[in-house]
Amino acid sequence: MTQTELPLGTYLFYRLSQVTKTVFGVPGDFNLNLLEHIYNFNEAEIKWCGNCNELNAGYAADGYSRLNQFGCFITTFGVGELSALNAVAGSFAENAPVLHIVGTSSTSAKTNSTFNHIHHLIPSKKTYEASDHGVYERLVEPFSIRTEILSGKSLGKIQEQIDSLIEDIVCHMKPGYLFIPSDLPDIIIPVDLTKSLDFDLCRILQVNEKNTKFVVDNTLRKLYGAKNPAIIVDQFMKFDGKEVNEFLRKTKFYCYSTNSSRGIVDETLPNFHGVFNGRISTEGTLQIFDENDFVLYLGANINETNFFGGESSILKDKDCILVGKDYAQLGFGGDLMYDVNCHVFFKQLICGVDFSLLPQIRIRTQTARYNADYGVLKEDSHLSQKSFSTIVSSFIKDNDVIINEMCSFMFEMPNIRYKKNCSFVGQPFYGSIGYGIPATLGASLAIKDLKMQGRAILFQGDGSAQMTLQEFASFIRFEIDPVVFLLNNDGYGVERVIKGPNRTYNNIAVKWDWTNLLSVFGDFDHSKSFSLKATTAGELMEALASGIDFKDGKVKILEVILGRMDVPDRFKKIAGVAEKENNT
Structure with a gap:
């Protein structure tokens, strides 16, 4: 074994650089010492992508992991890590290999029995009792395939803790946690740089x-x-x-x-x-x-x-x-x-x-019909789920990365046959609305890092976009160029079909001006984005055929106006079952 010594933070980013080129997250006073160590590496090795909030950072790391087989993000003690819990739960449910690193309270604060009531930490129920600095660490057990808590008392074990955690995350396809006290990133630890990560599934x-x-x-x-x-x-x-x-x-x-x-x-x-x-x-x-x-x-x-x-x-x-x-x-x-x-x-x-x-199989001349039965498109007709599905089928190309928000169109997507080498990013099971925009950031950066050929194409509902739309600012900041189909059905269309079609709870906050939104998030002169609104099939077909340069490096937002109660037939079948269950 060839041993050397490195600061803990430097070793961590050295090891991460072997499984990812981008780390997402939000800075906070408990992780700042750690974040400094990423700048010991050039951006070709590993780089920082700061997000608008911790939930978005978790979604972005998830989206990145779908293409890269590993994603990583960093948050701070308490307020940061708790904000990201929903994203980690989604990664667990959808089998996404994501490492969540949390900068925690210092080792001295954890052991100080006379005064350990520090900010971001919930106090004990009895105000005279010491605060429990491990409360958040125990909370994540159901969301994590493995949790490692680093300590200054066992420096010789830290390399193994980091390495084996990464190996478990990749092999189990589940998220894991690494908790690092704020005073440890600069501490020198013994490491063996000849040791490689070992992704032995059998073991x-x-x-x-x-x-x-x-x-x-x-x-x-x-x-x-x-x-x-x-x-x-x-x-x-x-x-x-x-x-x-x-x-x-x-x-x-x-x-x-x-x-x-x-x-x-x-x-x-x-x-x-x-x-x-x-x-x-x-x-x-x-x-x-x-x-x-x-x-x-x-x-x-x-x-x-x-x-x-x-x-x-x-x-x-x-x-x-x-x-x-x-x-x-x-x-x-x-x-x-x-x-x-x-x-x-x-x-x-x-x-x-x-x-x-093996039996000799004859190729069947007929296959599934997908959306072939939807009939001839009428260019002057208002867009519907079916006409949009037909148009999109021709738009998708080889190598495209398709990100689908949990919106009504998720239930139409099975009717669209993918082209060669297409990839899918989404949460069809966990279904946390708001996932799509930050996941598109993650997937787009993975496309860049992995030098993939395809486009990132996001199908995004208007209701779910409200949850995380501030991450559009990162689209501009990090110069990614996804195509965003903003499906505007004026509210929560899925919920309207299930119950309360005219109830105010299914209305969204305001009628967003989607085609001008990116000017709020940094593209003040419209040099980095392009937006349009399509109400009819003809308008959208014309735009996709000749009106847009999809190689100009700009973000594209194509607002598609759909009917309030227009959902795919597949969802109508599901909603019938859901309604019966709700009434029993």
Whole structure:
């Protein structure tokens, strides 16, 4: 082992520079000593992206992680970290690998028994009792795959604490916490710079080799015996897209994505047949799915919005094997086999498969219909969810990164077939409105850092935009150039359809002047942005066809005027179920 010594803060950013090029966050007096150390590196190695608030910083780190496999943000003690809790909960629910670093009270303040009532810390219920400096650290346990609290008493362990935390976050695809007292960043610690990060899934996830082999052998037996097998690719395979698509091209097996896994499967494959989501699958998908006599559900992420219908799922009567992040199930509702990981499973599957024993699949001439049944566009007609869906289908290009806010259009997106190498960023399950704008900042910076070719395209509802719209200022500040479709249906359209269509609680604060908004956030002379409003299909089609230069480096805000009660048919089906549940 080759040891050297470095300030703790410098080592942290050295290690972070190996997994990210951008760190998000908000400064505060408890993290300032730490932030100084990022300037020991040039911006090509790692850089700071300051956000408008901590919630936005968490969303931005989440958006960045969807493309980079890791995101990071820094907040301050109490007021900062608590503001970000919702973002971290969303990352946990949506399986986003994000590190939240918190600058906390100093080691001396934690141990001072006579006076430890410091700012940002909630006092004890008994005013004469000492304050509990660990109260926030305990609070995050349900939101975190792992929490590390650094201490000046164990300097020799700090490198291992930092390294193993990063490894766990990446392998588990879940957020983690690192708490650093404000007086520790400058302290010198021993480090071994020859040691590399080790993302060994079998070790970190404690994969059961025996169970994995059993499931692989059973899956191969099923595949060899099937006439027309299928693969549903779900969220936990999101970093295995290259290998998955190579297998699908070679086998020609029918394949499907899910709400959460868009962009993993190459949707231009002739054997791709839509978005599987139970009774609200892409139009035509279930009819095709009926032809499959065996289903491998790979990377399974079973939840309400990804697997509509739950126990009444059509998988109940299918011969199927489900393999998730940490389990496998032989048959829907069958016995669980624990500590089987889909990535490890798939790697062993493709190593062990005898392609000569697999069934020969003929490419099906017809696939899912998506939005093909929406009819001919009338250019002078007012825009609707359906006409907008048709127009957007032609607008999306290869390599685009599609960010979808939790708005009504989230439920139309399955009807739009992605082009080659497209990526998806969104929260279809956790559904925290306001996620989209800061997540677009994160995704756009990841596109820059990773030198990706595609555009960032955000579909943003007007109601949800109110939550986090101040982050538009960061679009200008950091010179990103996303395309923002601002879907203006004059309020909370999703909620109106569920209940209270005419209630004031579904109205938004004001009628925002969306096309002039960026002049408030730094683009005073309109040199860094372009905005327009479209009311008819013809206006939007003309703008997208010839009226906008999408390579000029400017932010584009395209305000799309929709009807107040206009929501996708898929959501109408869901809302019917929701209304019944609300009344029982």
